[in-house]
Amino acid sequence: MSAFPTGRLALIAMATGLAASLTACASDDSGPSAGADDKAPTTIDATLAKSVSGATGNGKATGAPITVGLINQQGGPVSNPEFSVAAKAAADYLNAELGGVGGHPIEFSTCDIVSAESQGQKCGQQMLADDDVKLVVQGGLNVGTQSLHATLDGKKPDLVAVANPGPDVSAKNTYALNASSLAGKASTPIFLATKLQAKTVAMIADDNPGNQEIAKSIKQGIEARGLTVKLTTYPSGSADLMSPMQAVGAGRTDVIMPIAVTPTACVAMAKAYEQAAIKVPLVSSGLCASGAVRKALGDLPKWIFSGSLLNTNAPDPSGHVGLYKAVMNKYAGKGAELGINAPAGFAAIMAAAKVLAAAGADTPTVEKVSAAARAYTGPLLMGPPSLRFGVNPQFPTLGAQAARYYRYEGGGKWTDASGGWINLPS
Template sequence: MKRTLRSTLVVGAAAALVFGGLTACSSDDDDATTASGPTTTLPDNPATGEPIKIGFIAPEGGAVSLPSVREGGEAAAQYLNENGGGIGGHKIELVVCKQHEEPATATQCANEMVENKVAAVVTPLGAQGAVMLPIIAGAGIPYVAQAPVSQAEMVNPDAFMLSGGIVSVLAAQAATAAKDGVKKLTVLIGDTGDAAASVRALGQPMFAQAGVELNVVVIPSATADPTPQITAGLGDNPGAVTILGDSRQCIQGLKAMQTAAPDVQKYLIASCLDKPVIDAVGAEAVTGAKAFTTVNLTSDDESVVLYRSIMAKYAADTDPQGLGYLGYQVVMAIGEVGSALPGNGVGPEQMKAALRGAKDVPVPAAPGLTFTCNGQAMPQLPSLCSKAMLVSTVASDLKFTDTQVVNN
């Protein structure tokens, strides 16, 4: 494991898998308060304590611009301030900076956080962690993200990852394949950077330990129609297939499978269950698939009902089934650990102590998942606060059913 980690911690594929919690969109015909499900009345518990500055770095304004991530985080902060008792009674002063998914603006945002003397930085989504984390952690400020992308985010003692990203996805798929009696699983992945080599190096030991053969099929990203390559890659009749990539690659892969292997079991990550993919391939292409996520927005669990209620009140124009949950989860997670904070004088050291003391804290809007930030979820990667995933079956109405927590 240690040998493979040296080559895989640069994991290019993790940039795609940072979306690893997105769910499929639920039906617009639901007879409920919102299109996505029931909501509830929010509590009346305003925060009154001394404000704490929390930095929020969002991927917005550049080639990759996802304002819904910021909107989800801002909604969570408003809820905590006006309804949820803040962070241990303290109000949240959210210091927002938008980075354009390139080093210059990422560096600028990291420096702004240091200059603003924030108590913690949350960065729910993005591939610039290797740029930002050294600056933020170098100033002694804790860095909280939904999933790691870079090596630094996996091993820095001042980084706290709510989920394990690609590490958790592959481990959960290996465990699920073994449970399902699958003897051979094929990964379809693009040829960008070292993603395929990284997935092969990290995944093969995991799958071998589970008694499953892993076959990584590389699909040229420049190919307009990769059906012939995918068909050839499925020629050895795998028991299950997963696609690790963005929405475009998911569409290509799912369409090819409809022709080459219509009955094969599909193991799908978030990007393959996004609305543009469903619109392109049809619901039947994913019905019966196993979904590997870190959220379940089609659930009526009280934590998900709360999420929908907060979004309906404080981000009414943001799709609650989109990526807004990423910003929501990281801000709400800070609120969850706030009970360990002192009554005053809260700074980075107090926030780090509260985070390191977090034990079995429920992941917001992810019923069944918890995080513990003592560095033991996976000791080789001490920044991971969890390696668990939610594994569900995608029903014909695109809702998740038979959800299980996999923590291998």
Template sequence: MKFTSTSRAPLALALSIGVCLALTACSSGDGSAGAGAESAGSTSEAAAFYRDFTGAGEGKAQGEPITVGWVNLEGGDVSFPEVTESAEAAVALVNEELGGVGGRPIELRKCTIVTSEEQGQACAQEMLNDDEIDLVIEGVAPIGTGAFHQTMAGRKPVIVTNPTTVADTVAANSYGISAGAFTSETYSSYVTETVRAKTVGLLNRNDDPAAVAQGKRIRGLLETAGVKVNQSTYSGTTSDFTAPLTATGGNSNDALIVVAVSPPACIGVAKAVKQMAISKPVIGGFTCVSEAVRDGLGDFAPWTYIYTYENTALPEASPAVSAYRTTMEKHDKEQLGGLAPAGFAGVMTAVRTLVEAGSDRTPEKLSELLTATKSGAPMFSPVLAFGAFPEEGALGTKSARAYTYEGNGTWEDATDGKWINEVKSS
């Protein structure tokens, strides 16, 4: 399936603490509505779509608000304000058109992590000491989550929208609704099952713990599947990627996997790939789909990109994306892509859980409902199965999507609408 984007493609930001700390900033304004915004659907259609998902009602919510905790990383060099903005747009839709929860509006009680683990601990203490909060949403927080989860100690349920650290995957009473940074299996599955590669070049950064771990994991999975891997690495100061790419074997491979996040690395690798005339499929993360990269190259690199959600640059590809874009545009939220969808999905998952709980909105009941959740949030993996990954018990999925960019705003759904490694619910 091919689609042409009429808006800016999503800005993807760093997915792990190690990579983020290597950047001077991890947020940027991108993903504006652009020329095709009107095709995204009407506001009433968006409300109808999310009403079906949440089980909420109609009209404007009134009365005493129901408070939900919100924790996000923003305000420092590593910052994800767009995740909070999308959460706010979701709250506005719920309160203005879906009747809130049982007729009552919802309210986000926000706590911000800026730069340190101590701030994560402080946010946890704030969430625990507030008797009005029975449920917490974690936006995107690659810093502070270790102390946050340690302090929470499972006493209140936490919806983790985009797991970025090991702490996010093992925390008690936490529920990861996306694969987040844990997509190594997706890379392996895509190149073995779709590309059917027998020999793969693998390029990853060597001075960032998260990138090193991901490279090791991808290599191990591929070799277990019988694939020969030619791995090479680069440092955060590398500017000429010709030598590292040459070391991977170039066109002697059936495919090339690039583990890169920062715009300079994405640009540098793409230029070297073009210079070396590497014609085999290149697979990278959606972190290389950004305005900075497009500015540096003149267009996005013609690679296949692994996404943990549906590509929000393509409103015609999914009713969920269309409804999301309509809501964001109505509330003047300019960045539609990157990690913004995580906040929106987190709020909608929380609302669905609160609606299901009815008058019994205790932490114990909410935990019970989240544990039993089988249906994923719109735009994200459609299936969740908590407990499916024994060593990462807080993850409900490791599945992702793949989209191939063909230039001039044209994208192809690389797996015909199917999720890679979709978890099986029992």
């Protein structure tokens, strides 16, 4: 029997995938204190950190630096600064306490994409021109992916921390650690059918091209499962979402799935949900479980939150979330955002360190690092327990399309809505 009411309206707000989440995009409106976590653990599990990073040392890294290219989208209408902050915190921790990568401290060659597709080409050219960069780590990009991958053209390995539909899932020498919305495409239909027993689904998405691509990708996955889906579009930036919710037929469907990819959109969706007096489950990406949303509403909405990484607010017996929070608490600074794309940025640097260690940190070459990236199977911090690249001919860069679903009961209480990971690679 389903753990959720059947024959009633279920509102599912899919903001991507992540974890954080099922999306790659988030806005810079979280605020400096949005992610503050006064209960964050202070003891860092160095044993677990070594298992996910491949580190073998202790203390400060004193060797010659090893340079990682870091590409992120920030500074524009869609901005993910928390990704870069978390990536730096992970590197600072490895460099200060675990000897970096084989004794070599990690440094970054950074390039930000603000809002133009051509900026992806600029970042790709920067990475190719820097001979010290043997590995690129790419954040979630709402724009610039086409030109970035066309420029890199497989010449250097690219670890994609948050993948979007498009070249992220097909580019040469590219390895997507976090399937983001494509985890939702594969896992959400299973969740809807087996847990919510839905037959009809209504989706709401703004007219941002990247979000439309995410919505259509998830829609195709749900329809392939035999469910009927209706997609309604509204102007990006709208603060009042009552009209699109009514237009999509909120009272005449089993499930509603808004694509809410910024805290502002999550808050607007929550207000419309409350105003419409809908009293049934709502499932959202972990992006909507951010401090900014909690601050704006007074508490997180009582939804079911999905993501392709572990929910950093929910109980985690694996210790992964505790490690992440303890390091962020020490190295990211007080009040750093712990949600949105921060977990993906942190996990990606841990994975990058493990790839570089496997390639041989003393004499890394592009060829050796590429081979190590291709062979990487995890464990990915806060991610699926195992990854396998190249096994899905449709999405060859994806290591997994698995997701988790958590239900927020209010008052800080969480329950596991999916009973673990859904759709792990076999």
